[in-house]
Amino acid sequence: MSVNACKNSALIINGGPSPDKRVLDFLPKFDEVLAVDSGFDSAISLGIAPDVVIGDLDSISTNGLETADKQSIKIISFPKDKDESDLELAILHASKSCTSVTIVDSGGGRLDHLWGVFSAMASDATSMITCEAFLGSSYVRLVRDHYIVKPLASNLVSVFPFGGVAEGVSLSGFRWNLNDETLKPGSTRGLSNEILENFGDISVRKGLLLVIQSGLY
Known part of the structure; x- marks a missing residue:
């Protein structure tokens, strides 16, 4: 799949603990998959092949990074010191070619990271697109209208x-x-x-x- 082609929907696998595989039963169809840092490892464990790896690459496993490189998966890296979270950068990237974004996150891990998911969903990058998320066993939808x-x-x-x-x-x-x-x-x-x-x-x-x-x- 060409990551430069126009897409309608993007699936974003967030970093952090791996999501429950039961989330697969609820996911909509998607045209592009973005893995946020260690979200690449989670995507592989879910049986999902990412098209893009994005983030500061501080949590993706060494094996995961090597696999992404061997498979010629597009890697978009950012410095660790930045104003946006890796997830917000992934949403911004997806919003340039997609009309809808679905985020998958374990819903576990650090509470501030979970709040960061909500904040990223409400960022300016989603002002013209549909944004939803599966956080653990919950479904979250951002509504602007x-x-x-x-x-x-x-x-x-x-x-x-x-x-x-x-x-x-x-x-x-x-x-x-x-x-x-x-x-x-x-x-x-x-x-x-x-x-x-x-x-x-x-x-x-x-x-x-x-x-x-x-x-x-």
Whole structure:
């Protein structure tokens, strides 16, 4: 696969502990695979062949780096001292040719790294693309305008404002609906809602929402 060709969707395997293989049952179709540093080792363990390795290469295994080199996989390296995380750089790279990005992360490891995943999802690089993530056994979707959510393993859905106030938030098809309301940072009002129908409708006029569905497996 040519990494320079125009793509529609990118799968990003993040660094850190390897994800559970059961995540494979939930992944959408993808056109390009980016491995973030040691995410290359995780991708191989999942049976996924990366097209690109990106990051400061401080955590990929020696064997993994040698394998990537032998297979002529494109390697995009950055210095360790930088302003962006490796994941944010991967999203930025993918956004140049893709309309959607799916991130896979174990959801374990350091808490600050997990928060960094949320922050990278909400970066300017995703302003014109769809961004979702499988974090451990949870599915996370960044919503900038409108999203139709369907039940996965359960009907539970949590909705949080992210990065500031979310205005004009409306939910329909849920146990607790909202109509053009404001959600402020620090509010847990959107925690543990339930889809009552075949799908739930979520919209926001201004700001960002993180929609989280847990317990996939």
